[in-house]
Amino acid sequence: MTLIAIIIGLTVGTTIVRHLTVHQSKIRIYFLLLIIEFGIFISLLYIYRADLGIIILAFLIAIVAGYYIMTYKLLSTKDKRYVPKLTRKKGDLGNGNNAVIYFTHGEPEDYNPIGWINQFREFDEQKIKFIPFLIRPIFLYMLRKKYIHVGFSKHKKMHEKMMKSLEERFRKEGDLSTMFYLSFLEDEPRPDAALIKALNEGASRIIVSEVFLTISNHTAEGKELIEKIDFDDYGVSIDYTGPLWDSKTLQSMFIERVNKNLGKADKKKVGVLLVGHGQPKEWDMEWPTETEHEIKFRKDVLEIFVKDGYDSRNLDLAWMEFREPCTSEAIQKLIQNGVEKIFYFSAAISADSIHSMCDLPELVSKCEMPNCIEVINLGAWNDDPIVIDAIKEKIDRVKFAL
16 A cells, blocks of 8 residues: 555656646646545545555655656756758858848747746756755746736737837838848747758848847857857858947937826826846856946936936836845835836836736735825837837947948
């Protein structure tokens, strides 16, 4: 009986992890399996009443073991995103045209844990303490819960729209030859897959448009994937635009968006909060400019607000995670200042995502907000014409550099 209890316990532990992490369409299946497995164990207890203490203890230990084994297996899942074969013949110099690889962070439209599994693996390799091993299935459960709450992520669709707007700008200026390829670090297609497609279609020059705020581990991961491809045999040059933290154009978008939504509010009584994403402090050793540039970018934005007549006391910075001050702390400060309206941005996020549409509003909702104060989420950068201008300026700077 003890052996049977161990087998059932291992199965239960495995099923718990599956129930926590599978796609939402399969939740009921694994919940039903759990009920059946526990039902079998309870039935066996009625049949074999001797040594109940040992049997139950063996069952519980086996559950933990099964949970651990399945968690290890889950977190060892390999990235199976499609990468096409490079079919261009060596020595083929291409058609002489430019190709823009539009590269950004990415987020699956539907729940898919592979992005976070890759992130956990990276944290472990760099010995960064982030979510204990056995808690990670619960973390993925919470991620899935957010997807269920919002329905689906608009992140990819927004970037498709942004790239289309960018391409239209080029076409209106008479550039009919430059080709555009969308790519994501955490979604499909990967940047290396997009680049191989561009090479197969005859591109002679590659410009990687880095639609990120700062240089970070994310931009480095993308660059690493790209540079595994051997360009020498094709005479192809590759250039990177660099991120957008120093773009005065992008900085101007924030004041434009707030002013459009200001209504009849007095600027002196309006609070503006720019929320940064933040990175683990351990990453500051390898990417010291990430935090520095994210702070500078947002401070420069707030200076624009001051020049436009807003009260500097009601303009603040906060972080979504890893750093202080946290979002709720900054919101409370604005409330104490007596503001009548608060606008907040996911200032470091290029397109609306789970972070900007779920995580950040949840942090804001935890504040004790007086009914008289209107709080407005102005989201991420998105398909704002000013944002498209900023991205294009970066590309043009590289494109026309000799």
